[in-house]
Amino acid sequence: MVGDKWSVLIIGTLAEGPIRYSDLTAAIPGISQRMLTLTLKHLRRSGLVTRTAYAEVPPRVEYALPPLGASLLDTVLALAAWSADHQAEIRHHQATFDATTARND
Amino acid sequence: MVGDKWSVLIIGTLAEGPIRYSDLTAAIPGISQRMLTLTLKHLRRSGLVTRTAYAEVPPRVEYALPPLGASLLDTVLALAAWSADHQAEIRHHQATFDATTARND
DNA sequence: CCGCATCCGAAGCGATACTG
DNA sequence: CAGTATCGCTTCGGATGCGG
Numbered sequence: 461m462v463g464d465k466w467s468v469l470i471i472g473t474l475a476e477g478p479i480r481y482s483d484l485t486a487a488i489p490g491i492s493q494r495m496l497t498l499t500l501k502h503l504r505r506s507g508l509v510t511r512t513a514y515a516e517v518p519p520r521v522e523y524a525l526p527p528l529g530a531s532l533l534d535t536v537l538a539l540a541a542w543s544a545d546h547q548a549e550i551r552h553h554q555a556t557f558d559a560t561t562a563r564n565d
Numbered sequence: 566m567v568g569d570k571w572s573v574l575i576i577g578t579l580a581e582g583p584i585r586y587s588d589l590t591a592a593i594p595g596i597s598q599r600m601l602t603l604t605l606k607h608l609r610r611s612g613l614v615t616r617t618a619y620a621e622v623p624p625r626v627e628y629a630l631p632p633l634g635a636s637l638l639d640t641v642l643a644l645a646a647w648s649a650d651h652q653a654e655i656r657h658h659q660a661t662f663d664a665t666t667a668r669n670d
Numbered sequence: 671c672c673g674c675a676t677c678c679g680a681a682g683c684g685a686t687a688c689t690g
Numbered sequence: 691c692a693g694t695a696t697c698g699c700t701t702c703g704g705a706t707g708c709g710g
Binding site for chain 3: 492493494495497498
């Protein structure tokens, strides 16, 4: 689930509170409507995200983060913390590795 | 990084101690040699895994988990714990969702 | 025994156009 | 406003055969 880039971004955005479909599009630069719809459906199926549609004109649909989703957020945040913590070290390793490895482009 | 299924499995296997290439193949069912080599290279590049080749006959290569890799293991384990913890709940949601959603295959 | 290169089918994703 | 359907490209991944 965390392997899905968009899932993480959506959950991260939802962490700040319920948000509308169109606002999600704006809040997550680079996401296509296809992926937004697909990922939201996936997340809803797993119960990580809830969808509330209001029978109004104009239509309004809000997505929110139920407790289950929030619990995943915590864990993912821990992962993000690790990432931030070791980012420099990893980049250093990569640079060293690249320098060591003979690349004949 | 956790998005890479094989990376996680390899790190999980390496957690039990250094292991040889061929044993990795056996320890991780379903992995192809291509993916094993590719993923190991990727992990080495990031410094999450170390490689030690012994100039012997027959050749022997051992992969191990340095501190950096072990630290990621901890975090990933936390994620796995979350997964195990909420697995049943998620499956329930999925079943409900599938039942609710009219699927016209 | 260890690892890489190539071929090729499968799946993912973005862009676009269309429906309720 | 909120989605769905289709198309084309890119990437992923398995199988096989070769080099160190």
